[in-house]
Amino acid sequence: MLKCENIYKKYGSVVALDDVSLEFRPGEIVGLLGENGAGKTTLMKTILSYIRPNKGRVTLDGEKIGPNNIDRIAFATSEHSFFGGLDALEHKAFYHMQFERFNEKRFDSLLEFFELPKKTKIKNFSTGQKNQFEVILALSQGADYILMDEPFAGNDIFNREDFYKVLLGILDDNECLILSTHLIEEIKNFISRAVLLHKGQLIGDVTTLELDDKNIDLMEYMRKQYSYRSDRVIETLMKNEK
Amino acid sequence: MVVDFSKLELNKLIPIYLQIIRHVKMEILAGNAQDGFEMPSRRVLSTLLSVNPNTVQKAYKQMEEEGLIISYPGSKSIVVANEENIIRIRQELISDEVLSFIKSARAMGFTLDQAKNVLDKYWDYKGKEVD
Amino acid sequence: MGKIKKLEQVKYKVFLVLIIFQVTISLLSFLAIKSEIHSQKEKFGTVMTAPSLADIINYLRLFNIFYIIIGLLTILPGIFLYQYFLGSKSIYTMLRLPGKYSRLKFYIGQVRFSIKGILELWFIQLLLLFVVYLLYILIIQRESIIENHWYRFWEANYISMIYPFTRLWDFIPLVFMEVLLANISILLVLIERSRKRSILAVIGIILSVAGIYSYSTGLLHSLWIVPVTGILSVAISVFYIYKVEIV
Numbered sequence: 001m002l003k004c005e006n007i008y009k010k011y012g013s014v015v016a017l018d019d020v021s022l023e024f025r026p027g028e029i030v031g032l033l034g035e036n037g038a039g040k041t042t043l044m045k046t047i048l049s050y051i052r053p054n055k056g057r058v059t060l061d062g063e064k065i066g067p068n069n070i071d072r073i074a075f076a077t078s079e080h081s082f083f084g085g086l087d088a089l090e091h092k093a094f095y096h097m098q099f100e101r102f103n104e105k106r107f108d109s110l111l112e113f114f115e116l117p118k119k120t121k122i123k124n125f126s127t128g129q130k131n132q133f134e135v136i137l138a139l140s141q142g143a144d145y146i147l148m149d150e151p152f153a154g155n156d157i158f159n160r161e162d163f164y165k166v167l168l169g170i171l172d173d174n175e176c177l178i179l180s181t182h183l184i185e186e187i188k189n190f191i192s193r194a195v196l197l198h199k200g201q202l203i204g205d206v207t208t209l210e211l212d213d214k215n216i217d218l219m220e221y222m223r224k225q226y227s228y229r230s231d232r233v234i235e236t237l238m239k240n241e242k
Numbered sequence: 243m244v245v246d247f248s249k250l251e252l253n254k255l256i257p258i259y260l261q262i263i264r265h266v267k268m269e270i271l272a273g274n275a276q277d278g279f280e281m282p283s284r285r286v287l288s289t290l291l292s293v294n295p296n297t298v299q300k301a302y303k304q305m306e307e308e309g310l311i312i313s314y315p316g317s318k319s320i321v322v323a324n325e326e327n328i329i330r331i332r333q334e335l336i337s338d339e340v341l342s343f344i345k346s347a348r349a350m351g352f353t354l355d356q357a358k359n360v361l362d363k364y365w366d367y368k369g370k371e372v373d
Numbered sequence: 374m375g376k377i378k379k380l381e382q383v384k385y386k387v388f389l390v391l392i393i394f395q396v397t398i399s400l401l402s403f404l405a406i407k408s409e410i411h412s413q414k415e416k417f418g419t420v421m422t423a424p425s426l427a428d429i430i431n432y433l434r435l436f437n438i439f440y441i442i443i444g445l446l447t448i449l450p451g452i453f454l455y456q457y458f459l460g461s462k463s464i465y466t467m468l469r470l471p472g473k474y475s476r477l478k479f480y481i482g483q484v485r486f487s488i489k490g491i492l493e494l495w496f497i498q499l500l501l502l503f504v505v506y507l508l509y510i511l512i513i514q515r516e517s518i519i520e521n522h523w524y525r526f527w528e529a530n531y532i533s534m535i536y537p538f539t540r541l542w543d544f545i546p547l548v549f550m551e552v553l554l555a556n557i558s559i560l561l562v563l564i565e566r567s568r569k570r571s572i573l574a575v576i577g578i579i580l581s582v583a584g585i586y587s588y589s590t591g592l593l594h595s596l597w598i599v600p601v602t603g604i605l606s607v608a609i610s611v612f613y614i615y616k617v618e619i620v
Contacts, residue, residue, distance in 0.1 A: 029294055048469065050465070050468060050618060051618050052618065067470075067471055067472050067473045067475060068471070068473075069471075070469055070470075070471050071469075071471040073469075075465060075469065077462075077465060079462050079465070080462055081462055081463055081464075081465030081466045082463060082466065083463045083466070084463070085376065085456070098470050098471065098475075099471065100471075137466075161292065164292050165289055165292050168285075168288050168289045168292065168293075168294070168295070169285070169289040189252070189258060189291075189292060189293040189294065189297070190292060190293065190294055191294060192294045192295075192296045207296075208294060208296065208297065209296055209297075209300060212257045212258075212259060212297070212300070215257065217254075
């Protein structure tokens with residue numbers, strides 16, 4: 001289990017994450033949703049220990065995230081974390097050397113599936129191909145928690161639908177995917193759980209099965225959660241006016 | 243033989259798991275999914291439909307509860323398209339449709355006799371939309 | 374990685390060019406001196422004392438290119454690091470590598486090429502000095518060469534700074550000089566990258582410059598200034614690489 005406990009992070013006077021607590025389990029496909037600046041990327045970077053929170057901590061099966069277990073968390077970002085000057089085979093060799101759980105089979109079959117060239121430097125790929133390669137690396141690392149931060153920026157809708165299918169087909173029950181996106185309509189069938197962030201706060205956490213049971217659509221749920229916030233603001237204002 | 247889901251197009255009106263169940267029922271009635279046919283594995287179906295495996299799992303569970311399929315641990319699920327099930331499904335689905343038709347007809351001001359006439363008129367209709 | 378191999382080949386080619394250039398110029402100057410001595414002898418009958426080899430080297434500025442190459446090798450680690458930290462954002466991968474020492478290895482990977490290059494150049498120039506010295510002895514007549522030329526050569530300021538065989542303790546700061554030089558450009562990149570918390574890196578730069586300055590001018594000629602500043606600045610670089618946050 002990947003656990004975020006009371007994460008608080010401040011940049012200057014801006015509170016990026018305000019007492020956020022979350023638990024992630026194997027087998028989940030989690031949509032991390034929220035507007036720009038809601039704190040999605042900050043949360044991911046905190047989990048990956050790129051950033052240290054002011055308060056709170058992140059643990060993986062009870063242990064702090066460190067050099068011994070960092071390989072159990074993978075990351076794909078639309079900013080691209082690969083080495084532009086290397087080609088696919090060189091990346092494979094590098095990952096094989098660095099990550100003991102690296103899944104060569106999966107890497108090879110995904111490379112083939114997306115029809116990506118093996119000996120071209122990644123910086124010479126198209127944007128769509130770069131996104132695909134970035135995701136391939138994250139999926140092949142051998143991690144059980146895979147974080148993706150808006151990985152499809154620049155891909156057209158047909159590519160994205162391919163992506164979702166590939167992910168559904170390839171993820172096994174031990175893997176947890178945490179996907180940060182603003183394309184809510186697209187991913188609502190794909191995810192099993194939706195986590196909502198707004199201005200650094202956790203304002204929603206619901207499984208899609210729960211939404212089904214109550215016959216509420218995801219968009220509806222989100223609107224409710226957002227307006228719950230603004231309703232409270234209005235309430236408070238009106239109270240003060242009286 | 244495996245139950246075919248390739249023609250199932252999902253809409254946004256009713257929950258996905260219900261659409262899956264309905265599709266299976268329709269396939270049974272149409273004779274496409276016969277007794278003993280296999281259901282695709284949950285993973286395969288979730289990939290095919292691009293929906294989360296939990297949704298597929300929920301559909302399968304409910305179908306098991308209704309006795310439409312039987313799941314054997316470790317292997318695929320089998321369709322139970324016996325007489326009892328077929329009759330029940332037929333009644334279930336048709337009453338949904340009929341109630342829907344009656345609601346619309348009433349809202350448009352039809353009497354029962356007028357509605358019956360309409361049914362007679364259109365029963366053999368083979369217009370542009372051939373099913 | 375493939376790029377390093379290519380760079381290595383370029384480096385050796387540059388060394389080769391350097392050697393050929395230096396040997397040729399030395400040869401030509403010795404021959405010129407020889408004929409000068411010869412014509413002097415004919416004119417005046419006395420034997421002219423040839424300039425010492427150290428003076429010749431100084432005059433020809435033979436070591437200038439040596440220093441230029443050192444300078445280039447010094448900049449390289451920074452360029453390597455820059456490529457990782459900026460541009461392709463592969464730092465996102467580098468900072469996720471498993472293993473306690475992965476970030477240390479990352480640092481070493483940046484400076485390794487440079488340090489190796491500086492070491493190799495040092496040896497090659499040493500061999501070159503021997504070769505050139507041999508040519509000097511062969512070409513210039515015995516009687517023109519001053520007494521104790523061999524020892525005096527190695528004592529010349531210019532030479533003994535880089536090849537301190539007459540003051541063996543000086544090898545200690547010399548070794549740390551290499552490290553200081555290889556590390557400087559990394560500190561510069563770290564300052565650029567960290568911006569807000571770069572005070573420590575600035576201190577690292579000041580220390581490095583102080584170390585290099587004290588060595589090259591012999592101003593604060595203490596055995597320990599260069600090693601201490603060297604170790605501190607490397608520690609600062611490694612500290613940054615362990616502590617850096619990607620915002």
